[in-house]
Amino acid sequence: xxxxxxxxxxxxxxxxxxxxxxxxxxxxxxxxxxxxxxxxxxxxxxxxxxxxxxxxxxxxxxxxxxxxxxxxxxxxxxxxxxxxxxxxxxxxxxxxxxxxxxxxxxxxxxxxxxxxxxxxxxxxxxxxxxxxxxxxxxxxxxxxxxxxxxxxxxxxxxxxxxxxxxxxxxxxxxxxxxxxxxxxxxxxxxxxxxxxxxxxxxxxxxxxxxxxxxxxxxxxxxxxxxxxxxxxxxxxxxxxxxxxxxxxxxxxxxxxxxxxxxxxxxxxxxxxxxxxxxxxxxxxxxxxxxxxxxxxxxxxxxxxxxxxxxxxxxxxxxxxxxxxxxxxxxxxxxxxxxxxxxxxxxxxxxxxxxxxxxxxxxxxxxxxxxxxxxxxxxxxxxxxxxxxxxxxxxxxxxxxxxxxxxxxxxxxxx
Numbered sequence: 001x002x003x004x005x006x007x008x009x010x011x012x013x014x015x016x017x018x019x020x021x022x023x024x025x026x027x028x029x030x031x032x033x034x035x036x037x038x039x040x041x042x043x044x045x046x047x048x049x050x051x052x053x054x055x056x057x058x059x060x061x062x063x064x065x066x067x068x069x070x071x072x073x074x075x076x077x078x079x080x081x082x083x084x085x086x087x088x089x090x091x092x093x094x095x096x097x098x099x100x101x102x103x104x105x106x107x108x109x110x111x112x113x114x115x116x117x118x119x120x121x122x123x124x125x126x127x128x129x130x131x132x133x134x135x136x137x138x139x140x141x142x143x144x145x146x147x148x149x150x151x152x153x154x155x156x157x158x159x160x161x162x163x164x165x166x167x168x169x170x171x172x173x174x175x176x177x178x179x180x181x182x183x184x185x186x187x188x189x190x191x192x193x194x195x196x197x198x199x200x201x202x203x204x205x206x207x208x209x210x211x212x213x214x215x216x217x218x219x220x221x222x223x224x225x226x227x228x229x230x231x232x233x234x235x236x237x238x239x240x241x242x243x244x245x246x247x248x249x250x251x252x253x254x255x256x257x258x259x260x261x262x263x264x265x266x267x268x269x270x271x272x273x274x275x276x277x278x279x280x281x282x283x284x285x286x287x288x289x290x291x292x293x294x295x296x297x298x299x300x301x302x303x304x305x306x307x308x309x310x311x312x313x314x315x316x317x318x319x320x321x322x323x324x325x326x327x328x329x330x331x332x333x334x335x336x337x338x339x340x341x342x343x344x345x346x347x348x349x350x351x352x353x354x355x356x357x358x359x360x361x362x363x364x365x366x367x368x369x370x371x372x373x374x375x376x377x378x379x380x381x382x383x384x385x386x387x388x389x390x391x392x393x394x395x396x397x398x399x400x401x402x403x404x405x406x407x408x409x410x411x412x413x414x
Contacts, residue, residue, distance in 0.1 A: 001145040001414045003177065006045035007033065008388040009408050012183050013068035015389055017150065018044050020411075021143035022121040025049070028058035028139060028150050028179075032071025042075045046409070050076050058120045059083055059108060062137035063152030065091050065222065074103040081108040083117065083124070087135030090253040096244045097284065098275075107132060111137055119156060127167055129153075130160040132366030134254055135225040140172045146414040149178045151378055153389065155368045156375075157196040157278075159225045164372070171379040174403070177414045178382035180400075182390030183367035192401070193371060194373050197229050203362045204233035204332065213328025214305035214320075215239075216312035219335050221247035224254060227311060231260040231267065234309035242301075242310045245275045248291045262291035269295045270310070272319040298323035305329065314348045321355060330358040334379040337361060370399065377401070 006016035013034030019026045027047065036042070049057025050072075059081030062070050065088040073082065082105050089107045109117055113128035121144065126137040131153045139150045149172055156164035188194070195203075208215050215234075219226045221243070227250075231241045241260060243251070248262050250271050262269045267345050269291040271279075279287055288295075298319065302307060305325040310316065312331065320326055331352055339345050340361075341363040352359060368376065377385055377400045382406045387393035397403040406412060 001141075001148065002411050003144045003148065004411045005179070005386075005388060005406055005408055006047065007031075007408055008390075009386075009393055009406050011391060012389050013185065015069055016047070016072070016390070017179065018047055019141060019148070023056060024120045025057050026122050026141075027057070028118055028141070029063055029069040029152075030060045030076065031066075031068040034068050036071075042072065044072060044075060048411050050080070052077050053079055058122070061111070061119075061124055061139060062088060063150065064088060064131060064133040066133050066153065069153070070105070073105060074101055083107060083109050084111060085126070085135035085137060085255060086110045090255060091134060091250060094249040094253040095222070095246075097249070097282070097287070099280070099344045113137070125172070127172075128160075128163055129167065130155050130163045132158065132220075132223045132225060134222065138167070140175070141414060144414075146176045147172070147174050149175045149412055150305065151178070151180045151376065151381065153181055153183070153367060154376070154382060155194070155366060156372045157194050157364060157369070158366075159228060161196070164368075164376075168375055168379045171381075175380050175382040176379050176384065178377065178385045179388045180377060180385055181367065181372065182373065182387050182392055182396065184365065184369055184373070185390055185395050185399075186390035187365075188369055191369050193369045197225055197364065200226075200362060200364050201229045202332070203231050203332075204230060205236045207330065207332060207360070207362065208233055208237045208239060210275065210310060211328070211330040211358075212306060213330070214301070214325055214354075215309045216320075216329060216331040217309060218312045218331065218333050221250040221308045221311060221313075223335070224250070224259060226250065228259060230309060230334070235266055237309075239266075239307055239309050240306045241295060242270050243267065244311070244313065244316060245269065245271050245279070245287060245291070246313075247311050249287065252290065264294075267294060268308075270297075270301065270319075271295070272316050274315055298325070301325040314344065317348065317351060318329045326355045326357055329355070330360075333359070333361045334363050337363065338351055374399065
């Protein structure tokens with residue numbers, strides 16, 4: 001088995017890994033670079049069969065549903081087979097109605113935790129992992145008598161941390177090469193750790209307790225762990241979690257009855273004007289009907305803003321201002337702090353400040369700390385460890401054993 005990392009040996013995001021065995025090839029992830037401008041022309045990596053059909057390219061295996069791991073697929077030819085988790089498929093399909101460039105991908109087969117999948121000469125075994133994306137997997141790939149382990153994006157401090165401990169306790173054996181993400185290198189001290197999701201819940205609980213008005217929590221609706229955290233913090237204060245139609249559909253797409261849904265007593269739907277217009281134009285009234293049991297209107301929010309915690313996005317602000325429900329409100333930024341440097345986010349913060357809305361950051365990473373990466377590498381004990389999804393590949397040899405630093409575009413034998 002041969003490997004070529006097209007992108008990821010020197011950057012976070014845009015991951016594309018090409019495997020070759022017996023003259024056939026398979027991709028692990030096919031992501032858009034994190035720094036790609038929204039309207040910039042997309043250049044596909046030099047992978048035969050990605051832009052146009054090639055029978056030797058058997059398809060792409062998606063580790064999870066973050067754009068920097070699937071984002072190029074909207075520019076690939078439509079007949080390329082895709083293998084992903086059923087939850088990832090549902091979430092992308094639901095998101096495609098709301099977000100223009102999200103493709104409604106159809107899986108040729110679904111990844112299932114611990115169930116091996118044969119794709120030509122490749123045997124792929126998914127391992128469900130803890131990550132800020134729902135339905136995320138690490139992957140063991142076998143071909144030609146060799147075994148490769150791809151960490152995907154992984155952590156131990158989320159609500160599914162037990163999955164990390166299970167992987168550490170029962171790792172795949174005989175791994176020749178491990179591709180391990182290193183997102184936290186350069187962002188965190190060697191011995192430091194990220195806050196747990198439980199600690200984030202405690203912080204949010206306190207913020208909600210001391211806020212006299214509405215609490216706005218800016219978090220990704222696809223970060224299901226964080227939505228659960230926000231719900232639990234709201235519930236501990238006797239408040240209702242308010243979601244827009246997009247977030248309601250993300251929760252519905254999990255198909256998990258233990259995850260907050262608009263049918264729950266303390267979860268409610270508020271549909272902003274732009275979403276109502278979108279639904280009307282597309283005649284997708286079924287989307288609102290699915291969540292109408294707990295629907296709220298502007299007058300409800302204005303009457304008792306102190307009863308609500310809103311899963312917030314910038315597109316909600318105008319509706320909340322017009323509703324007159326932001327007196328005594330407080331906002332929490334609960335996603336990557338790097339987004340705060342964007343011009344659009346700066347404009348949002350200025351608009352909230354003009355409404356006298358308080359502001360603070362409460363967040364934790366979707367990626368493993370360095371101590372946890374050391375635990376993972378020690379448990380897998382690969383013959384060679386190759387850095388990926390990192391800006392700090394040159395630091396790996398000082399932190400881990402058997403490190404081999406590769407270059408983008410370089411073919412090498414497992």
